[in-house]
Amino acid sequence: MTVIATLLLAFAAGLLGPVGTAWAGSVHDGASQPVYSYADAIRETVWVDTGLDGVRGGAGHDRVAADIIRPREPAAHGRRIPVIMDASPYYSCCGRGNDSQVKTYDANGNPLQFPLYYDNYFVPRGYAVVLVDLAGTNRSDGCVDVGGASDVTSAKAVVDWLNGRATGYSARTAGTPVRAGWADGSVGMIGKSWDGTVANGVAATGVAGLKTIVPISAISDWYDYYRSQGAPLYQGTPADLASYVEDPATTAKCAAEQADLAAGAPYDGDWNGFWQQRDYVADASKVKASVFVVHGMQDLNVRADEFGPWWDALAARGVPRKIWLSQTGHVDPFDYRRSAWVDTLHSWFDHYLMGVDNGIDRQPMADIERAPDQWSTDAKWPAPGTRQDLVALAPGTLGAGAGGTVGFTDDPTRDENAWAADVDRTTPDKTVFSSGVLQHDLRVSGSGSLTLTVASSTTSAHLSAVLVDVGPAVIRDYQGAGEGINTLTTQSCWGEGTPTDTGCFMDTSAATAQVGATVFSRGWIDLGHYASLDQQRPLTPGAPYRMTVQLAPTDHVVPAGHRLALIVAGTDANLIDPPDTRPTLTVDLSHSQLRLPLTAGADTVTPGQPPAPTMAPSTAPLTVLRPTQQRDALADLR
Structure with missing residues (x-):
């Protein structure tokens, strides 16, 4: 002993x-x-x-x-x-x-x-x-x-x-x-x-x-x-x-x-x-x-x-x-x-x-x-003072068509990182809305949603939406092998142990990455379930369908000097499977809206700031985020 x-x-x-x-x-x-x-x-x-x-x-x-x-x-x-x-x-x-x-x-x-x-x-x-x-x-x-x-x-x-x-x-x-x-x-x-x-x-x-x-x-x-x-x-x-x-x-x-x-x-x-x-x-x-x-x-x-x-x-x-x-x-x-x-x-x-x-x-x-x-x-979560704010999706010079519509063609080889890397460049596979440079910190605390009225050129279509913090930052490298941690060569012990159960474990440290933009919330839908999740239906090409994309909950501060961007696209490669067709999608902006849980308070949004920005496309080139690693077809839940 x-x-x-x-x-x-x-x-x-x-x-x-x-x-x-x-x-x-x-x-x-x-x-x-x-x-x-x-x-x-x-x-x-x-x-x-x-x-x-x-x-x-x-x-x-x-x-x-x-x-x-x-x-x-x-x-x-x-x-x-x-x-x-x-x-x-x-x-x-x-x-x-x-x-x-x-x-x-x-x-x-x-x-x-x-x-x-x-x-x-x-x-x-x-x-x-x-x-x-x-x-x-x-x-x-x-x-x-x-x-x-x-x-x-x-x-x-x-x-x-x-x-x-x-x-x-x-x-x-x-x-x-x-x-x-x-x-x-x-x-x-x-x-x-x-x-x-x-x-x-x-x-x-x-x-x-x-x-x-x-x-x-x-x-x-x-x-x-x-x-x-x-x-x-x-x-x-x-x-x-x-x-x-x-x-x-x-x-x-x-x-x-x-x-x-x-x-x-x-x-x-x-x-x-x-x-x-x-x-x-x-x-x-x-x-x-x-x-x-x-x-x-x-x-x-x-x-x-x-x-x-x-x-x-x-x-x-x-x-x-x-x-x-x-x-x-x-x-x-x-x-x-x-x-x-x-x-x-x-x-x-x-x-x-x-x-x-x-x-x-x-x-x-x-x-x-x-x-x-x-x-x-x-004290509470979502943060006290958070409210669901309506964010206008205004047509702009990038990807906007006549009559307040925007469009893109599904490219199943592209993913959210590629979209974010091209956030200020016109590409045929996405539409981008941006707030412009923020004068104050903007905190998103909770779950948002994006309601879209969309027409597809084919009988099937998937749609992705991601929120992006556009600006330089050091983040945890969540796409690296350790998903945000490095495993070190040292150990530390927690509690008591025996020779067959030592209570000692490998130490870790934060694995970080320097990025130019950060995707911090995402959501995906199949337009074929526009009527109900109970049954998938074929789409009528050219007909408008209205669906709400539920965006994943988050708690993220977009700091002053950065921009908040929304990217709408088709298949998010390696995260969802593509549809059995390759549609071109047209979004009717007059019948679409983004709701975000924005927090007012001294530490997040300066009093008197407008509650939510208007998001329209913008145009400066930006390179961010390496391509995502391929994920195994069989998810490991460990």
């Missing part, structure tokens, strides 16, 4: 006192303290009955594996403790975190390494950490259904077991019943990407005992992950994703589920019952847990439009909530703001799982990254 471990045990013994004295617990000075031994913690696996038969073979209910690590001392004193839970499909196939850690086991199948730092940091502070293999992955029965009943129920069943409402067993088959008598019933779910998505889904069931969730770069509506208002996003299919994470031995048994995944997600982008089952926003009214949302505003995998509707629905219900928005892509805050993140998460879990009155519920709601490693806070 190390000197540190010995001292910790001595400290713990002093707090616990001799047998028969009052049990002090781990909370002191307004925070849980690392007073328990990580090395001596109880490590075990329980298989929880989900009540489902995923392989549809009639052989009985599926059981999912819950690997548990919990401090030994509270159990010895008959004291119950809260749980931090991460339910994931990635514990064997792909790994978790920037270090891609997987679960490891000894020769008898007992857990050794618990991926990520949750166990190392929180177990000594009096929490149990439970890592659940989603149905069909690693050591769990069943089939992966990508956000449906199997995913959500396999995690919810563990919450129920921790609250005495489900049955757990000592083995995957047969075994003896196991109770969670050590758990106090308070559960907090956390996780990045698919893991955080499951946390959203479980919260939307309203399950009792789930006190908080921390979804990081998570999905709230699977339709919006694969489709954007009917337009197919460059993400592969749910069936592909299931095959990617499933236990190979299970895949052959899951043919029926695979068929359902293929049939339920047609390429035409129609909304149906398959997607309805995977829309957690629709059930936000059931959420009882507090929610701490974390997202990268430049995440082009799980895009920012995934947190926006979820946040708005939670706000309407008055759910206690907090939000961090970074400039990164698909990155965990542990890897871009490590110390502040761990401190904040510690306070969050202490408050909502242990009941510590540490004031985190009264702190500013929002932390926003303004530039690499530079953060600001707001």
Whole structure:
């Protein structure tokens, strides 16, 4: 035993006192303290009955594996403790975190390494950490259904077991019943990407005992992950994703589920019952847990439009909530703001799982990254004083035709970076509107929308809209290999460790890029869904169609001296798939409008400034942003 471990045990013994004295617990000075031994913690696996038969073979209910690590001392004193839970499909196939850690086991199948730092940091502070293999992955029965009943129920069943409402067993088959008598019933779910998505889904069931969730770069509506208002996003299919994470031995048994995944997600982008089952926003009214949302505003995998509707629905219900928005892509805050993140998460879990009155519920709601490693806070989000302002789209000299119309021809080889690079140059594949040079900072906080009346020359058409901050800046390199971070050669340790689970992780730094323009919000639609998302329809060439493009939520300040630009074009290469024709699109400006959530205030817009600029084309040449990297056809949700 190390000197540190010995001292910790001595400290713990002093707090616990001799047998028969009052049990002090781990909370002191307004925070849980690392007073328990990580090395001596109880490590075990329980298989929880989900009540489902995923392989549809009639052989009985599926059981999912819950690997548990919990401090030994509270159990010895008959004291119950809260749980931090991460339910994931990635514990064997792909790994978790920037270090891609997987679960490891000894020769008898007992857990050794618990991926990520949750166990190392929180177990000594009096929490149990439970890592659940989603149905069909690693050591769990069943089939992966990508956000449906199997995913959500396999995690919810563990919450129920921790609250005495489900049955757990000592083995995957047969075994003896196991109770969670050590758990106090308070559960907090956390996780990045698919893991955080499951946390959203479980919260939307309203399950009792789930006190908080921390979804990081998570999905709230699977339709919006694969489709954007009917337009197919460059993400592969749910069936592909299931095959990617499933236990190979299970895949052959899951043919029926695979068929359902293929049939339920047609390429035409129609909304149906398959997607309805995977829309957690629709059930936000059931959420009882507090929610701490974390997202990268430049995440082009799980895009920012995934947190926006979820946040708005939670706000309407008055759910206690907090939000961090970074400039990164698909990155965990542990890897871009490590110390502040761990401190904040510690306070969050202490408050909502242990009941510590540490004031985190009264702190500013929002932390926003303004530039690499530079953060600001707001009491609420969107920022106080934000209002939806109408921004006029005025015809100008660039691309404007007679009668207040503009037009462009879809070029599926071009993307938003190419458009931004040519923001002041006439090209046939786009139309640009610009505010002119701003005299004051202009803050966009929340979700905007662009309503267009458009005619297509062909029977099918996709449309893209992006907001651009035109001007020099240093940003996180969200399109680089690390999506805004560099992985260094050094390590730092968080919490306690053992030789098989050290609690040490690779350090990181901000990866930056010098740019001449920054795309900070985007949206896409399929014009064939002009009448309804339920059914794609062929367009009548030359006929006008009116649709509203929902722009992804953001919080961005366009500084004085820069310009705000709107680019409207066809296919955004590598982000959406092209239509089956190559249309020329004509926009009727007299029946089109842009709405932006603009914030008035001393730190954003000088009082007396007009609430919104008129945007018209402008003409100085500008070269910005390198071409985007090719993205894999199969999205990796890790």
